[in-house]
Amino acid sequence: xxxxxxxxxxxxxxxFDERTPERLAMTSDFWSKLDDxxxxxxxxxLEELERANEQVRSKMFSAIKDFIVLKMSDEVEELAxxxxxxxxxxxxxxxxxxxxxxxxVNQIGVLLSWNFTHLVKLKTxxxxxxxxxxxxxxxxxxxxxxxx
Numbered sequence: 764x765x766x767x768x769x770x771x772x773x774x775x776x777x778x779f780d781e782r783t784p785e786r787l788a789m790t791s792d793f794w795s796k797l798d799d800x801x802x803x804x805x806x807x808x809l810e811e812l813e814r815a816n817e818q819v820r821s822k823m824f825s826a827i828k829d830f831i832v833l834k835m836s837d838e839v840e841e842l843a844x845x846x847x848x849x850x851x852x853x854x855x856x857x858x859x860x861x862x863x864x865x866x867x868v869n870q871i872g873v874l875l876s877w878n879f880t881h882l883v884k885l886k887t888x889x890x891x892x893x894x895x896x897x898x899x900x901x902x903x904x905x906x907x908x909x910x911x
Contacts, residue, residue: 765801766873766911769866771859772811773877774908775804775827779819786877793875793908794826800911805833805865807858839864842898851890856881863887866903867895874905883907 777783777790804827812823843860846852852860859881866874876882882905892902 765799767803767871768800768873768875768911769803769805769833769862769869769871770808770827770830771862771874771876771878771882772808774875775808775812775823776815776819777877777908778826779822789907789909790877793911796911802830803833803866803869803871804830805862806835807861807865808832811858833865833869835861835865836868839868842868842894842900845894845898846891849890849894851887851894852881863891863903863905867891867900870901872901872904873911874903875908875911876905877907879907 774790774793777786778794780787808827809832812820812827815823839861842864843857846860846863847854847857859878862876863874863882866872874882881887888905891905895902
């Protein structure tokens with residue numbers, strides 16, 4: 764059985780970001796092992812990618828064409844609101860809360876991100892675990908590509 768992995772937008776964009784060669788290399792390394800995982804993205808990721816530079820946008824959409832797309836739901840929105848109310852994410856970064864909620868509600872298990880400001884950090888992992896436990900929702904591992 765393959766590990767289920769949700770990719771936030773930062774992982775997809777890193778695959779084409781030559782400004783950070785080391786991160787690009789680590790993302791490419793993960794991409795070369797995609798067959799080991801069941802990969803998910805969401806409608807939110809697609810919306811965020813639409814805002815990307817036109818030159819790279821088509822490459823990003825091509826790279827994700829075979830991934831399973833999760834839909835937004837009331838349950839996802841409500842869980843994201845709880846994350847914000849608990850102080851895990853500022854209201855300004857509600858989309859980050861949505862990425863975690865999409866992963867949690869859909870029982871994905873792993874959220875892959877390069878966002879070290881709001882997602883891939885100890886405080887966020889711990890607080891999300893506490894909220895998910897209180898809400899009777901499966902825990903989520905929030906990690907960066909090299910951690911897989």
